[in-house]
Amino acid sequence: MSIHDVSRKAGVSPATVSRVFNFPDKVSGRTRERVEAVAREMGYQPHSVARTLRTQRSQVLGVVLPTLLNPVFAECLQGIALAATAGGYSIIPVTTDYRLDLEARAVSLLLARGVDGLILVVADPQASLALQRLAEAGVPYVLAYNRHARHPCVSVDGQAAVADVVRRLIELGHRRITMVSGPLAASDRALQRHRGYARAMAKAGLEPTLLEVPFLGSATDGLRDTLTGRARPTALLCANDLLAIRSIRAARLCGLDVPGDLSVTGFDGMALGEELTPALSTVMQPNAEIGRGSVELLAQALASGSTPGAAASIVLPTTFRTGESCAAAPRLVRGVARRARATVPRPPPRSRS
Amino acid sequence: MSIHDVSRKAGVSPATVSRVFNFPDKVSGRTRERVEAVAREMGYQPHSVARTLRTQRSQVLGVVLPTLLNPVFAECLQGIALAATAGGYSIIPVTTDYRLDLEARAVSLLLARGVDGLILVVADPQASLALQRLAEAGVPYVLAYNRHARHPCVSVDGQAAVADVVRRLIELGHRRITMVSGPLAASDRALQRHRGYARAMAKAGLEPTLLEVPFLGSATDGLRDTLTGRARPTALLCANDLLAIRSIRAARLCGLDVPGDLSVTGFDGMALGEELTPALSTVMQPNAEIGRGSVELLAQALASGSTPGAAASIVLPTTFRTGESCAAAPRLVRGVARRARATVPRPPPRSRS
DNA sequence: CTGTTAGCGCTTTCAA
DNA sequence: TTGAAAGCGCTAACAG
Numbered sequence: 001m002s003i004h005d006v007s008r009k010a011g012v013s014p015a016t017v018s019r020v021f022n023f024p025d026k027v028s029g030r031t032r033e034r035v036e037a038v039a040r041e042m043g044y045q046p047h048s049v050a051r052t053l054r055t056q057r058s059q060v061l062g063v064v065l066p067t068l069l070n071p072v073f074a075e076c077l078q079g080i081a082l083a084a085t086a087g088g089y090s091i092i093p094v095t096t097d098y099r100l101d102l103e104a105r106a107v108s109l110l111l112a113r114g115v116d117g118l119i120l121v122v123a124d125p126q127a128s129l130a131l132q133r134l135a136e137a138g139v140p141y142v143l144a145y146n147r148h149a150r151h152p153c154v155s156v157d158g159q160a161a162v163a164d165v166v167r168r169l170i171e172l173g174h175r176r177i178t179m180v181s182g183p184l185a186a187s188d189r190a191l192q193r194h195r196g197y198a199r200a201m202a203k204a205g206l207e208p209t210l211l212e213v214p215f216l217g218s219a220t221d222g223l224r225d226t227l228t229g230r231a232r233p234t235a236l237l238c239a240n241d242l243l244a245i246r247s248i249r250a251a252r253l254c255g256l257d258v259p260g261d262l263s264v265t266g267f268d269g270m271a272l273g274e275e276l277t278p279a280l281s282t283v284m285q286p287n288a289e290i291g292r293g294s295v296e297l298l299a300q301a302l303a304s305g306s307t308p309g310a311a312a313s314i315v316l317p318t319t320f321r322t323g324e325s326c327a328a329a330p331r332l333v334r335g336v337a338r339r340a341r342a343t344v345p346r347p348p349p350r351s352r353s
Numbered sequence: 354m355s356i357h358d359v360s361r362k363a364g365v366s367p368a369t370v371s372r373v374f375n376f377p378d379k380v381s382g383r384t385r386e387r388v389e390a391v392a393r394e395m396g397y398q399p400h401s402v403a404r405t406l407r408t409q410r411s412q413v414l415g416v417v418l419p420t421l422l423n424p425v426f427a428e429c430l431q432g433i434a435l436a437a438t439a440g441g442y443s444i445i446p447v448t449t450d451y452r453l454d455l456e457a458r459a460v461s462l463l464l465a466r467g468v469d470g471l472i473l474v475v476a477d478p479q480a481s482l483a484l485q486r487l488a489e490a491g492v493p494y495v496l497a498y499n500r501h502a503r504h505p506c507v508s509v510d511g512q513a514a515v516a517d518v519v520r521r522l523i524e525l526g527h528r529r530i531t532m533v534s535g536p537l538a539a540s541d542r543a544l545q546r547h548r549g550y551a552r553a554m555a556k557a558g559l560e561p562t563l564l565e566v567p568f569l570g571s572a573t574d575g576l577r578d579t580l581t582g583r584a585r586p587t588a589l590l591c592a593n594d595l596l597a598i599r600s601i602r603a604a605r606l607c608g609l610d611v612p613g614d615l616s617v618t619g620f621d622g623m624a625l626g627e628e629l630t631p632a633l634s635t636v637m638q639p640n641a642e643i644g645r646g647s648v649e650l651l652a653q654a655l656a657s658g659s660t661p662g663a664a665a666s667i668v669l670p671t672t673f674r675t676g677e678s679c680a681a682a683p684r685l686v687r688g689v690a691r692r693a694r695a696t697v698p699r700p701p702p703r704s705r706s
Numbered sequence: 707c708t709g710t711t712a713g714c715g716c717t718t719t720c721a722a
Numbered sequence: 723t724t725g726a727a728a729g730c731g732c733t734a735a736c737a738g
Contacts, residue, residue, distance in 0.1 A: 002715055013725045018717055028723060049405050049467045050715030053730045058402065060445075067431065069624065074427040078420065081448055090466055092413075092443050095434055113443055114402045245628045252630045271422065275598045276629065277605045355731055366709045371733055381707060403731030406714045 062110030064120035079291025152308035162196030173329035181239035223250040241266035259327035278324030415463030417473035432644025457483040505661035515549030526682035534592035576603040594619035612680035631677035
């Protein structure tokens with residue numbers, strides 16, 4: 001059923017029906033009411049595809065992100081979805097699984113779909129060809145999580161946040177603080193977080209140690225060596241919450257108590273972290289807010305017929321969430337952590353069910 | 354840049370260009386190559402909105418689900434996204450936050466967007482008006498997770514799976530097994546899982562106990578009473594993984610060791626469950642598979658110009674994942690669990706960072 | 707094998 | 723305040 005059917009039944013022209021839906025003020029009260037009544041009765045809804053073709057605006061935003069399997073991005077997407085709906089937009093999400101080729105493919109797919117704008121979380125803005133073409137094509141877009149001087153970004157200051165964590169750990173008496181990170185080359189976030197770690201450690205006169213674990217597979221293998229070594233760290237600063245959770249497990253499996261023997265901090269603030277035992281001490285990013293902010297930046301530009309500029313970038317604040325996974329450093333004896341007799345940890349029992 | 358520009362530059366008609374993209378076989382090799390070359394050179398991509406208007410097929414699937422904050426649905430959506438992309442479809446996800454009014458709104462939004470079909474996770478197929486109207490309107494759709502005799506569903510047998518868990522717990526020596534569930538009225542899944550529990554308990558001659566915790570807020574309040582009572586359960590059978598994680602935390606806060614003093618099982622098989630300590634013992638649902646299956650069922654029907662029928666419903670198998678959160682029941686002394694001296698649990702220390 | 711023609715359903719000048 | 727007409731970019735008959 002089309003606008004035509006409504007117009008016939010209401011005894012007006014299609015143009016008038018269109019006006020009723022788009023510019024109600026431009027129609028006389030009487031005809032508007034009649035048209036509205038007829039439309040409601042027939043259950044008419046304007047066909048958005050036709051409208052899109054005519055107006056060249058789809059009211060759809062494309063969203064490019066690495067994966068939904070990391071709750072951080074799921075939370076962000078939820079924020080995007082909410083704000084988009086509120087602003088009259090729908091979203092088409094596409095995941096890239098951290099692969100650059102899929103990033104490019106995602107962008108062209110979305111452009112062919114006629115999205116009005118894009119929100120994307122790319123591996124590295126510097127290296128993204130898709131992004132560059134996007135910018136050149138003049139298509140409105142906003143980066144989320146990424147930070148770059150020449151792109152509009154909604155992000156947090158990961159470097160400062162990690163530096164803050166380092167200071168907190170030092171204050172708790174930690175000296176041997178190892179950073180656990182995914183591949184640094186994989187994203188600008190990883191790089192920035194590591195920089196925050198490296199600088200804060202240097203500033204404190206401490207020696208930085210980086211444990212770079214592979215993306216997939218048993219991240220715990222490398223951890224085992226680190227945690228069972230003679231001069232093992234007293235604190236693990238993990239580049240994200242997922243890594244922190246894995247690290248805590250690895251520590252337990254090595255017979256270490258968290259935070260008794262080893263403090264562990266995360267980064268991201270995924271909601272689940274608070275439900276764990278020990279609750280994750282972590283840097284809270286406002287994930288939903290990042291999504292919301294991205295949508296708003298984009299929607300604002302779209303409304304004014306422009307394109308978001310790098311100058312509009314927003315840096316949202318992070319907060320350190322004090323959980324239970326991090327505590328004062330254990331006392332040291334000749335460089336080796338000594339554990340109180342009472343807290344000798346048992347490895348978690350294997351289920352027999 | 355439109356098909357027209359390409360046709361001019363290639364010296365052919367727009368129709369021919371269209372054929373090159375849609376029915377390459379219907380075009381002579383020479384002209385096809387020329388057109389392809391020109392198109393590539395100009396960076397032309399068919400405008401899918403126009404194509405949609407003309408063909409009345411959008412190649413877009415709408416996805417209605419409760420929330421992305423529960424990793425179960427995020428995992429499922431990822432599965433949907435993957436399969437959709439593979440099948441040449443894009444998806445528009447809408448979340449309902451378990452609210453029926455938003456369910457209806459989501460459906461009409463999606464229909465107005467001109468989606469070719471819908472995949473939805475509704476609270477209860479029986480009670481969903483949106484669903485009923487969908488069926489009546491003849492719009493192709495598939496339900497995921499839901500089970501209903503008169504709708505096409507991709508689901509698991511939650512009732513049988515929970516009954517199986519009950520049997521496992523009984524075999525481990527548990528007699529006081531409490532089910533922890535969200536509001537039963539909230540979804541058909543909750544109801545079915547509870548039925549599996551109730552029946553299996555009855556069959557074993559054990560008394561069922563249900564702890565229904567509210568959706569939001571401190572689910573742990575009710576748990577505390579249960580766990581500190583005189584005849585506290587030795588096992589908690591949780592209706593989903595999120596609840597299991599919360600229950601484990603509540604138990605720890607009550608000074609109970611999991612699984613030493615209390616076994617806890619989940620349901621869903623969210624990936625993170627394996628990373629926890631103790632690793633979650635849970636019923637694994639193939640979440641991504643459920644998503645994939647839904648897409649395939651839908652795509653198949655769309656390809657044949659039909660609508661998926663209830664007869665096409667698929668029930669995917671679940672498997673019990675043996676984790677560490679569940680073990681043999683502690684020995685009982687006069688109906689009260691006795692704990693070995695050595696395993697007296699300490700409440701987790703509060704972080705001072 | 708290729709071109710011509712007629713819309714898909716809507717919005718938007720331009721006239722009345 | 724309303725209507726007539728043109729056309730967004732594409733595809734599908736139908737001719738040739």
